[in-house]
Amino acid sequence: MCGIVAYIGPREAYPILIKGLQRLEYRGYDSAGIALLNGELNLFKTKGKVVELVDYLKDKDLKGNIGIAHTRWATHGEPNQTNAHPHFSQSGKLAIIHNGIIENYGALKKELTKRGYTFTSDTDTEVLVNLIEDICQNEKVSLEEAVRMSLNQVIGAYAIVILSQENPDMLIAARKGSPLVIGIGKDDYFIASDATPIIEYTKNVVYLEDEEVAIIKRGEELQIRNIKNRKKTPYIQELEWNLNELEKGGYDHFMLKEIYEQPRSIKDSMRGRLNARKGIVSLGGVSEYEEKLLKARRIIMIACGTSWHASLVGEYLFEDIARIPVEVEYASEFRYRNPIIDENDIIIAISQSGETADTLAAIKMAKSKGATILGICNVVGSSIPRLTDAGSYTHAGPEIGVASTKAFTAQVTILTLMALRLAQLKGTLPKSRFMQLLHELEHLPAKVEQVLDDKGITEQIAKEFKNTTNFLYLGRGYNFPVALEGALKLKEISYIHAEGYPAAEMKHGPIALIDENMPVVFIAPSKGIYEKVVSNIQEVKARNGKIIAIVTKGDTTVKKMADYIIEIPETEEMLVPILATIPLQKLAYYIAIMRGCNVDQPRNLAKSVTVE
Ligand code: F6R
Numbered sequence: 001m002c003g004i005v006a007y008i009g010p011r012e013a014y015p016i017l018i019k020g021l022q023r024l025e026y027r028g029y030d031s032a033g034i035a036l037l038n039g040e041l042n043l044f045k046t047k048g049k050v051v052e053l054v055d056y057l058k059d060k061d062l063k064g065n066i067g068i069a070h071t072r073w074a075t076h077g078e079p080n081q082t083n084a085h086p087h088f089s090q091s092g093k094l095a096i097i098h099n100g101i102i103e104n105y106g107a108l109k110k111e112l113t114k115r116g117y118t119f120t121s122d123t124d125t126e127v128l129v130n131l132i133e134d135i136c137q138n139e140k141v142s143l144e145e146a147v148r149m150s151l152n153q154v155i156g157a158y159a160i161v162i163l164s165q166e167n168p169d170m171l172i173a174a175r176k177g178s179p180l181v182i183g184i185g186k187d188d189y190f191i192a193s194d195a196t197p198i199i200e201y202t203k204n205v206v207y208l209e210d211e212e213v214a215i216i217k218r219g220e221e222l223q224i225r226n227i228k229n230r231k232k233t234p235y236i237q238e239l240e241w242n243l244n245e246l247e248k249g250g251y252d253h254f255m256l257k258e259i260y261e262q263p264r265s266i267k268d269s270m271r272g273r274l275n276a277r278k279g280i281v282s283l284g285g286v287s288e289y290e291e292k293l294l295k296a297r298r299i300i301m302i303a304c305g306t307s308w309h310a311s312l313v314g315e316y317l318f319e320d321i322a323r324i325p326v327e328v329e330y331a332s333e334f335r336y337r338n339p340i341i342d343e344n345d346i347i348i349a350i351s352q353s354g355e356t357a358d359t360l361a362a363i364k365m366a367k368s369k370g371a372t373i374l375g376i377c378n379v380v381g382s383s384i385p386r387l388t389d390a391g392s393y394t395h396a397g398p399e400i401g402v403a404s405t406k407a408f409t410a411q412v413t414i415l416t417l418m419a420l421r422l423a424q425l426k427g428t429l430p431k432s433r434f435m436q437l438l439h440e441l442e443h444l445p446a447k448v449e450q451v452l453d454d455k456g457i458t459e460q461i462a463k464e465f466k467n468t469t470n471f472l473y474l475g476r477g478y479n480f481p482v483a484l485e486g487a488l489k490l491k492e493i494s495y496i497h498a499e500g501y502p503a504a505e506m507k508h509g510p511i512a513l514i515d516e517n518m519p520v521v522f523i524a525p526s527k528g529i530y531e532k533v534v535s536n537i538q539e540v541k542a543r544n545g546k547i548i549a550i551v552t553k554g555d556t557t558v559k560k561m562a563d564y565i566i567e568i569p570e571t572e573e574m575l576v577p578i579l580a581t582i583p584l585q586k587l588a589y590y591i592a593i594m595r596g597c598n599v600d601q602p603r604n605l606a607k608s609v610t611v612e
Contacts, residue, residue, distance in 0.1 A: 045086070179193055493588055494591045
């Protein structure tokens with residue numbers, strides 16, 4: 001949600017900032033702005049995407065080797081030029097960019113208004129920058145001190161960077177609840193909401209912790225203090241991602257690239273963790289917690305969106321093969337419903353970004369009740385892995401497309417490995433069956449390649465249904481979460497209304513929707529309760545619904561009933577979700593493209609949801 005970039009050093013700041021905004025645009029894209037300091041503070045902002053800002057800046061003087069820039073996902077105030085960041089303080093001497101929400105901004109604004117401040121925007125951010133200015137002027141303290149003092153008055157979440165006309169060799173950055181990374185170059189500093197804008201300049205980064213304030217001075221060492229004014233030692237980490245992972249690499253869209261990366265990303269998720277020949281599954285990150293997992297009364301998986309769908313697959317896996325009770329919870333519900341949790345519970349938090357506000361809050365709540373927290377995350381160094389007791393990274397590589405694709409299959413891969421390891425420890429699977437599953441898992445990336453090479457069938461189906469207004473997705477057992485995920489993919493990028501259901505639930509309501517205009521996608525592999533799904537297909541057929549079915553290669557029964565079939569290779573029942581999700585990702589992609597939608601940046605969405 002909202003992208004922050006800032007630079008201080010000997011180079012021209014503008015090219016670095018604008019490129020950084022382009023890299024971060026997946027976080028928010030309703031308006032963008034930039035402030036550069038070159039003797040005086042120059043502020044430029046526009047409604048719309050970064051490309052519109054670039055256009056607006058064509059004939060402007062963009063000199064300066066210090067600056068801040070922002071791409072916004074609106075929270076307070078509609079997305080327009082006035083509400084776009086950066087925001088000036090009343091004197092025009094301070095500029096701020098902000099990600100997050102200042103919850104007590106109303107009370108602060110009232111107080112500042114009494115003191116003579118007026119506001120041009122509807123944002124909470126403008127309140128914060130004026131609060132800093134007010135403290136600076138009235139308390140006669142330095143800017144660093146004023147920032148620290150103001151943050152002690154703030155309730156809510158923030159990642160901020162402040163640029164001051166009177167301090168041309170300094171930037172101040174701070175975070176609470178919203179991520180902020182500082183890249184340390186040879187003689188310059190790069191600040192951003194995540195590492196993507198930084199990676200081409202340096203691999204050395206410091207992730208700010210909550211309530212830390214960084215004082216970043218030209219030519220000086222980075223200083224960090226917390227808002228209680230305690231000095232902190234910066235912990236410098238090395239980034240693992242490469243620059244080419246952040247480019248489209250010849251694909252039209254990041255989403256398509258990421259769909260096609262799945263054979264590789266699934267393999268990377270298993271690398272060093274699975275040796276089928278020797279019968280070894282080991283997840284180094286959680287090995288110390290195996291004993292606790294074995295003794296756990298139950299496991300609670302918490303997540304949002306696509307990661308919640310992966311958790312549902314996890315529930316089937318853990319209960320099926322490791323015989324441990326699992327509950328799956330929306331983090332946003334869990335955090336507010338006073339759940340019964342204690343030290344016998346293990347929470348597994350699942351998140352691509354590692355920054356989702358609701359998941360973070362749910363973790364903190366469960367932690368305060370004594371539960372052990374494990375994480376499954378993709379972004380190394382993000383907030384969730386730093387908050388959990390232990391965990392496993394998915395190693396899917398950066399996911400830039402807003403719709404999650406390869407992160408989902410990587411999450412399910414990790415959950416499969418975890419469930420297998422627990423099954424091994426608990427002895428809930430016969431050795432021969434365990435070995436069989438490991439072998440099948442090892443061969444899965446090659447089967448994913450086969451699924452991707454579908455001879456144009458998903459495109460053909462997309463062409464047929466691109467103008468439809470509703471879709472139903474149905475699956476049973478392991479494939480019920482796949483139905484949910486297929487429906488989510490379609491609705492978020494094509495804006496077609498789509499619902500996912502357990503197939504048997506259809507007759508309790510959704511069947512009323514079926515007529516000759518309703519496409520119904522069935523996930524109907526030959527494993528599991530195949531005959532039951534076939535009966536559900538018949539029920540749709542009898543009402544003239546259009547049937548698109550994902551079936552196991554060689555299926556003849558469903559083929560006779562369906563209008564379209566998409567074949568996937570034969571695999572174990574528990575591994576079908578990984579294979580079956582991929583055609584649904586492609587179907588959503590092609591339908592969205594044919595409808596002229598921006599698949600990488602769908603309307604109203606942002607990649608990393610750092611607000612409630
Ligand atoms: C859907 C999608 C979202 C995310 C959700 C959780 O394609 O991307 O539903 O899955 O916002 O995000 P993470 O996994 O980063 O916690």
